[in-house]
Amino acid sequence: MERSRCQTSPTTSNIHDPREETTVLRTNAQVNREEVICPSAVSDYNKYMLGVDKFDQIMSPYNVSW
Numbered sequence: 001m002e003r004s005r006c007q008t009s010p011t012t013s014n015i016h017d018p019r020e021e022t023t024v025l026r027t028n029a030q031v032n033r034e035e036v037i038c039p040s041a042v043s044d045y046n047k048y049m050l051g052v053d054k055f056d057q058i059m060s061p062y063n064v065s066w
Helices: 040-049 052-059
Strands: 021-027 032-039
Touching: 021 040, 032 040
Parallel strands: none
Antiparallel strands: 021 032
């Protein structure tokens, strides 16, 4: 496993050790599943946030102010 597609993403967590890492499955450009190393804080965030961020991304172009 290597960090070839690594992008920095600053996160702050008071329940995770910043050195703790886990592996997750990602789809690469050839549509193959591969294991990549990921900080445990990011892994848990992606696991438990479900569709909240996707909803925010979809709704962001729409102005809801009065």
